[in-house]
Amino acid sequence: MTTISAAAPLKGKRILIAKPxxxxxxVGAKVIALAxxxxxxxxxxxxxxxxxxxxxxxxxxEDVDAVGLSVLSGSHRDLVQQTRASLEAIGAGDIPLFLGxxxxxxxxxxxxxxxxxxxxxxxxxxxDVVASIAKTLK
Amino acid sequence: MAVSTTxxxxxxxxxxxxxxxxxxxxxxxxxxxxxxxxxxLPGEYPFTRGIFPDGFRGRMWTMRQYAGFGSAEDSxxxxxxxxxxxxxxxxxxxxxxxxxxxxPTDPIARPEVGKVGVSLSxxxxxxxxxxxxxLSKISTSFTINGTAAIxxxxxxxCADKQGVPRSKLTGTIQNDILKEYVARGTWIxxxxxxxxxxxxxxxxxxxxxxxxxxxxxxxxxVRDAGSxxxxxxxxxxxxxxxxxxxxxGRGGDVAKFAKRLSFFFYVHMDFFEExxxxxxxxxxxxRLLRERYGVTDDKALMFRFGVVCGGSSLTAxxxxxxxxxxxxETMAAVLGGAQSIxxxxxxxxxxxxTEFAAELALRTQQVVAYESGIAKTxxxxxxxxxxxxxxxxxxxxxxRVMDEIxxxxxxxxxxxxxxxxxxxxxxxxxRKKNVDSRKxxxxxxxxxxxxxxxxxTGEVFRLDPAAARRVTEKFEALRARRDNGAVERELARLSxxxxxxxxxxxxxxxxxxHAYATVGEIVERLKGRWGNFQEPVGL
Numbered sequence: 001m002t003t004i005s006a007a008a009p010l011k012g013k014r015i016l017i018a019k020p021x022x023x024x025x026x027v028g029a030k031v032i033a034l035a036x037x038x039x040x041x042x043x044x045x046x047x048x049x050x051x052x053x054x055x056x057x058x059x060x061x062e063d064v065d066a067v068g069l070s071v072l073s074g075s076h077r078d079l080v081q082q083t084r085a086s087l088e089a090i091g092a093g094d095i096p097l098f099l100g101x102x103x104x105x106x107x108x109x110x111x112x113x114x115x116x117x118x119x120x121x122x123x124x125x126x127x128d129v130v131a132s133i134a135k136t137l138k
Numbered sequence: 139m140a141v142s143t144t145x146x147x148x149x150x151x152x153x154x155x156x157x158x159x160x161x162x163x164x165x166x167x168x169x170x171x172x173x174x175x176x177x178x179l180p181g182e183y184p185f186t187r188g189i190f191p192d193g194f195r196g197r198m199w200t201m202r203q204y205a206g207f208g209s210a211e212d213s214x215x216x217x218x219x220x221x222x223x224x225x226x227x228x229x230x231x232x233x234x235x236x237x238x239x240x241x242p243t244d245p246i247a248r249p250e251v252g253k254v255g256v257s258l259s260x261x262x263x264x265x266x267x268x269x270x271x272x273l274s275k276i277s278t279s280f281t282i283n284g285t286a287a288i289x290x291x292x293x294x295x296c297a298d299k300q301g302v303p304r305s306k307l308t309g310t311i312q313n314d315i316l317k318e319y320v321a322r323g324t325w326i327x328x329x330x331x332x333x334x335x336x337x338x339x340x341x342x343x344x345x346x347x348x349x350x351x352x353x354x355x356x357x358x359x360v361r362d363a364g365s366x367x368x369x370x371x372x373x374x375x376x377x378x379x380x381x382x383x384x385x386x387g388r389g390g391d392v393a394k395f396a397k398r399l400s401f402f403f404y405v406h407m408d409f410f411e412e413x414x415x416x417x418x419x420x421x422x423x424x425r426l427l428r429e430r431y432g433v434t435d436d437k438a439l440m441f442r443f444g445v446v447c448g449g450s451s452l453t454a455x456x457x458x459x460x461x462x463x464x465x466x467e468t469m470a471a472v473l474g475g476a477q478s479i480x481x482x483x484x485x486x487x488x489x490x491x492t493e494f495a496a497e498l499a500l501r502t503q504q505v506v507a508y509e510s511g512i513a514k515t516x517x518x519x520x521x522x523x524x525x526x527x528x529x530x531x532x533x534x535x536x537x538r539v540m541d542e543i544x545x546x547x548x549x550x551x552x553x554x555x556x557x558x559x560x561x562x563x564x565x566x567x568x569r570k571k572n573v574d575s576r577k578x579x580x581x582x583x584x585x586x587x588x589x590x591x592x593x594x595t596g597e598v599f600r601l602d603p604a605a606a607r608r609v610t611e612k613f614e615a616l617r618a619r620r621d622n623g624a625v626e627r628e629l630a631r632l633s634x635x636x637x638x639x640x641x642x643x644x645x646x647x648x649x650x651x652h653a654y655a656t657v658g659e660i661v662e663r664l665k666g667r668w669g670n671f672q673e674p675v676g677l
Contacts, residue, residue, distance in 0.1 A: 021234075021246070021249055021250060022234035022235065022237075022238045022240070022246065022247070022250050023234065023250075023323075024234075024238075024318070024322050024323020024324050025322075025323065025363075026323055026363075027321075027362075027363045027364055027562070027563070027566045030563040030566065030567075030677065031364075031563065031566050031567050031570050033677050034563065034564070034567045034677060035567065035570075037677065043677065045675050045677055046675070047673045047675035048323045048673060049238065049246070049323075051245075051246055073234055073250055073253055073254050074253045074254065074490070075249040075250050075253055078248075078249035079249060082249075102487075102488060102489075104488060104489055121454065122450075122454075123453060123454060123455055123583050125574040126570060126571070126574055127574065
């Protein structure tokens with residue numbers, strides 16, 4: 001088991017940052033990817049416009065410890081549900097799913113119920129996001 | 139209610155940073171020694187002080203609110219409401235399937251139908267969208283890029299159907315694909331054929347719809363993605379020059395087509411930097427066209443631009459603060475000499491605006507226009523030592539950034555390699571770190587935030603969940619009702635024409651639109667010829 005160091009709390013972790021659907025806003029995804037990399041993680045970024053099936057396949061092929069979905073188009077509910085289903089369909093339902101983007105607060109309970117571990121918004125400090133992911137993946 | 143501002147507000151918030159967000163150091167007191175003399179008047183080359191001699195006295199800026207959602211029927215109603223409220227131009231937001239070239243029945247499109255804009259998959263939807271709205275009397279702006287030529291073709295076909303002469307069409311189509319690769323992400327084809335399609339639409343528009351702006355070269359998205367004000371302008375001017383080169387390569391006359399180039403930017407919060415960004419960019423563009431391309435006609439040197447106020451300068455925390463932000467940004471846009479302004483609604487940071495928030499945003503610019511008095515004298519800040527000093531320094535910085543792109547090998551190469559994309563991502567990370575470390579103060583987010591302040595509350599806009607289903611049903615009905623033989627004929631003609639790089643595809647696209655070919659069908663044919671853009675995803 002990896003020990004968590006303050007400088008590189010995500011050392012040894014492999015994380016997939018994914019943009020499912022057609023949303024082209026990739027700044028948040030890239031900023032998080034860079035921050036996770038700075039925190040010691042190996043980060044794989046899918047690029048834009050990926051299907052949930054593709055995201056799930058890459059998650060398995062790359063043997064990642066977590067998947068972070070970024071959605072700003074308002075389609076988070078559908079895309080989380082579909083990604084969850086795609087992961088389960090290939091026996092990878094245990095990979096933790098994180099979500100970031102423009103997510104109205106009233107949707108949060110449903111998204112947690114759909115299996116999302118944590119939800120992050122753009123106003124959350126990066127250090128908090130990193131710490132939260134590190135804690136979840138401990 | 140008393141609001142405690144003690145927690146989270148240590149001394150350093152009272153210290154004002156001497157730097158602009160672009161990293162330009164400001165003088166404590168500016169004097170005549172801090173800037174060059176620029177004695178040009180408004181309406182005179184190099185247009186530092188504005189493109190019109192009479193400023194807003196001659197013509198008030200266009201108040202254009204971005205709106206569109208759900209089905210064409212829903213959006214048509216919202217447009218009629220906005221026109222009744224005194225709005226003078228329409229701005230059409232399109233959903234992601236339409237922007238990325240998918241029909242609403244495509245599996246990847248389904249979750250996104252009607253979400254961030256209206257679904258406009260074929261001419262019959264456009265006819266519904268503008269039902270009861272006379273296209274000869276209204277100026278329409280379309281935020282569309284990857285499929286811009288197709289949507290423009292539909293607009294022309296829609297005018298034909300209404301019996302409106304094409305020469306009477308006014309408005310703007312964004313049609314700026316270069317920045318899509320860098321920031322906004324609705325690219326479809328590789329860079330080269332995309333540039334061809336843009337040249338086709340501009341050259342066609344110059345002849346067929348001479349009052350319509352066939353491109354709005356946009357820095358807004360690059361800015362909102364993280365770049366500084368200087369970079370926003372520099373990247374946009376560099377992209378602008380790439381289009382100029384492409385059009386010249388296609389035999390276009392720069393003195394003619396340059397009259398129809400327009401620009402689009404974000405206005406964020408640093409008041410003087412935003413004002414000077416526009417003054418500097420306007421001057422630099424005129425100089426570049428004159429010095430590099432020998433353009434002498436003043437009309438072709440004029441830098442015409444629209445703006446959007448808000449975006450990433452708005453916060454989900456304490457959302458009513460956004461009303462003040464947008465008011466300040468609107469004033470910067472006016473003092474910078476914008477031709478059209480879109481003010482974002484205060485709730486945009488977390489949802490599609492409610493009707494109340496959208497109306498308040500429009501009222502904000504009406505108050506600035508008709509009550510504040512700042513529109514009465516042209517370029518009222520001209521001659522201010524600080525404004526002239528910052529205008530000069532920003533122009534120098536813009537030239538430096540443009541030289542950097544040239545040294546790399548030009549914008550097309552910088553985009554194909556992902557170089558510009560990486561720069562933006564790094565800049566976004568830097569901006570975020572500055573906020574996290576409170577080097578940049580954002581009221582309600584990292585200062586003066588009340589503890590325990592939850593997510594925003596208030597009226598929430600909800601899309602009618604049945605809207606997407608109606609869109610799909612109408613789409614299937616159209617495919618059953620139209621003359622499918624005619625559709626196939628027009629698509630085949632288009633596909634054939636695409637083989638020849640010198641052939642203008644616009645007339646073929648207009649014919650496809652008239653035959654009710656769909657956006658998805660047209661894109662499929664062109665992909666068959668040109669393939670897809672391969673996104674560089676290295677971090």
